[in-house]
Amino acid sequence: MEIILRQTTFSAGRSPIFRCFRNISDIVGSQTNKQISRSYSDVSGQPKSKSEIDNNKSVSGVENKTMSGFGKAFEKFSLLTRKPLDEPDIKFATLLRHSKFMQLGDPQGKVVEGKIIRVVGNDLYIDFGGKFECVCQKPLKNERDYVRGSRVRLRLQRLELSTKFLGATKEITLREADALLVGIVRTPFRT
Amino acid sequence: MIRTIANRFKWNAARYFTQTCSINSDASLCQNAASLKVDQLADIKESELKEISDPLKFPDYFGVRKLFRIKDLFDARIHYGHKDGTLDPNMKPYIFGSRLGHLIFDLDKTAEMLQDALNFTAHIAYRGGIILFVSHCPQHTLTVENAAKQAGEYAHAREWDFHIFTNSEKVYNGVTRLPDLVILLSTLNPQMQEHTAVKDAAKMCIPTIGIVDSNSNPNLITYPIPGNDDSPAAVQLYCNLFRDAILLGKSKKPMEVY
Numbered sequence: 001m002e003i004i005l006r007q008t009t010f011s012a013g014r015s016p017i018f019r020c021f022r023n024i025s026d027i028v029g030s031q032t033n034k035q036i037s038r039s040y041s042d043v044s045g046q047p048k049s050k051s052e053i054d055n056n057k058s059v060s061g062v063e064n065k066t067m068s069g070f071g072k073a074f075e076k077f078s079l080l081t082r083k084p085l086d087e088p089d090i091k092f093a094t095l096l097r098h099s100k101f102m103q104l105g106d107p108q109g110k111v112v113e114g115k116i117i118r119v120v121g122n123d124l125y126i127d128f129g130g131k132f133e134c135v136c137q138k139p140l141k142n143e144r145d146y147v148r149g150s151r152v153r154l155r156l157q158r159l160e161l162s163t164k165f166l167g168a169t170k171e172i173t174l175r176e177a178d179a180l181l182v183g184i185v186r187t188p189f190r191t
Numbered sequence: 192m193i194r195t196i197a198n199r200f201k202w203n204a205a206r207y208f209t210q211t212c213s214i215n216s217d218a219s220l221c222q223n224a225a226s227l228k229v230d231q232l233a234d235i236k237e238s239e240l241k242e243i244s245d246p247l248k249f250p251d252y253f254g255v256r257k258l259f260r261i262k263d264l265f266d267a268r269i270h271y272g273h274k275d276g277t278l279d280p281n282m283k284p285y286i287f288g289s290r291l292g293h294l295i296f297d298l299d300k301t302a303e304m305l306q307d308a309l310n311f312t313a314h315i316a317y318r319g320g321i322i323l324f325v326s327h328c329p330q331h332t333l334t335v336e337n338a339a340k341q342a343g344e345y346a347h348a349r350e351w352d353f354h355i356f357t358n359s360e361k362v363y364n365g366v367t368r369l370p371d372l373v374i375l376l377s378t379l380n381p382q383m384q385e386h387t388a389v390k391d392a393a394k395m396c397i398p399t400i401g402i403v404d405s406n407s408n409p410n411l412i413t414y415p416i417p418g419n420d421d422s423p424a425a426v427q428l429y430c431n432l433f434r435d436a437i438l439l440g441k442s443k444k445p446m447e448v449y
Contacts, residue, residue, distance in 0.1 A: 092298040095265045096287070106291055131271035131293075131422055159293060162274050171276030172383070173406070175421055 100129065107156040113185055116150045126152060126179070130159050134177040145187040154179040246317065246443075253317070253439040255309035258432055261298050264305075267428040269418040270296045272405035282405050285417035294405045301418050308400045308414040309436040312372065315398075316344075316440030320371030323347060324433070325388045327380040331426045335376055338430035342437040345370065347388075351380070356391040374433055375401035377420040378412065402429055 067075065096102060104110055114128030119138070124146055127133040134154065138146050146152070157180065162173035246252040264270070272278075272286065272294030287297035315322060324346040326335045332348040339346035347355075352362070359367040373392045378401045380386050385408060392399045393411045401412040402420045409415035419425040 089260050090262055092261050092265065092270070092287075095262065095298075096270065096295065099265075101271075102290065129268075131268060131273075131419060160274055162277055164276055171274065173273055173277055 107159045110156045111182065112154050112156055112179075114152055114154050114179075116146060116148055116152060119146070119148055124152075124181070126154060126181075128154055128156075128177075128179070130177055132160055132175055132177045134179040136179065136181040139181065142184065144189065145184050147188060150187045151185040153182040153185055155182050247314070251306075251310060253310065253313040253436070253443065255313055255436050255439065256306055258309060258435050258439075259302075259305070259428075261302055263428065264298050264302065264418070267424045268422045269301065269425050269428070270298050271419045271422065272296055277406040279406055279408050281408055281410055282403065282417060285403075286405065296405075296417050296419070301416060304414065305416050305418075305432070308416055309432060311398070311414055312374070312400065312433055312436040313440035315372045316342075316437040317443055321345065321368065322372045322374060322437060323370035324374050324376065324430075325351075325386065326376035326426075327351065327386055328377050328420075328426075329381070330423065331376060334423070334426050334430050338434045342434040343441070344437060351387045353387060356388070356395050356397070369395055370397060373397055373399045375399060375412070376426055376429060378403055378407045378409075379420075400433075 104112075112128045114126040114134070116124050117127045117133060118125035122138050124136050124138055125133050126136060134156075136154075157178040159177050160173060161176050161178050162171045164171045270287070272282075275289055275292050275294065278286070278294060285296055285300050287295045289295070312322065322339075322342070322344040324335050324339045324344065326332065326346075326348045327350065335348045336346045354362050356369060359369060373388060375386060375388060378386050378389055383406070389399065389401065389411050398413040399411075400414040400416065401407075401409070403409040403412065403415045403417050404420045405417075407420075409417070416429075418429075
């Protein structure tokens, strides 16, 4: 089936016709693929260049997965110019199921990598991909390494600091995560 | 649909032809000519006829649907809500579920409501309305003000003065034109209470668009958008989307009204 797909790129580049051609091949079978491709290229009215003929010859004999010349260039540029809107939208449920957030499970004790986004005095504001960033004290050892843009390793405690105070019906949130700074991964100063 | 537009054209065409009929001033002859023209008009594509009529008749005249995809919302962390304990009961319909106490928004619902809000914004901008971006989170002040500047609209990202909507004549010493739309990037102030702009805009009959997190109340907001309002990435995305919608609305020239 892959051979048929590649043959169609030589004759016509429009995606609806591409898809339709694949269905015909499924019904008809692999024997008549050469016939179909030839008649299709006649319909399109494009003059067959030498490279196209060469490619057809090479492909028709053995199941050849490598392309050359026009076909290769066509595939490369069609991928570049294909706008993201042409591809089908991934469903939210799928995105969530395969996200790191689901993989994390209980955040307590999990080691993650974060990036320092702000340094205010002795405090480091670190973003590890969650809803909130965590705030950690700058360690005394290797103080120079902890600057904005450094990547650090954290041990998470909680993703959000929110608790219910005595007598309250609703919790109060600090809009901050809680994590322990384990060490440095990469710093912009040293290589 | 085409028939109603064709009828409208019949009336307009008849008027046009009676005015220009200089050779024969007989009104009936001119009307016959107009009816012939209408049949030709009926052959014109429906899309062309629609272009001449009201943009409000279209579900998405400015193409705001193309501004974002669910993957973009996901990458900007819009699906993250607060914890179970801070949930406002009015937000329950928009929650997908709770993962170990952390709430997740249903991005399918969010996307739909975001499209409606962006479409509304574009229409307001198209008709030359004043749009005010409001936010009281100090972390996002720069993002909000920049977005407003790029869109050519207004922003109020500082502490809200209580009387600016309800007593504007006294505050500004004269008759003031209030905004035609208020976009709230966060409906809570730093004290975790509802932002005054929500109530005041409702009092002054100004439509509002608001990003409501799981701890906010969406009741007084005209176009609520359930989503994360705390992450800087999320706020940046919202600002970009609203700015793009406004610029899309402004890019189309408003048609002449007959």
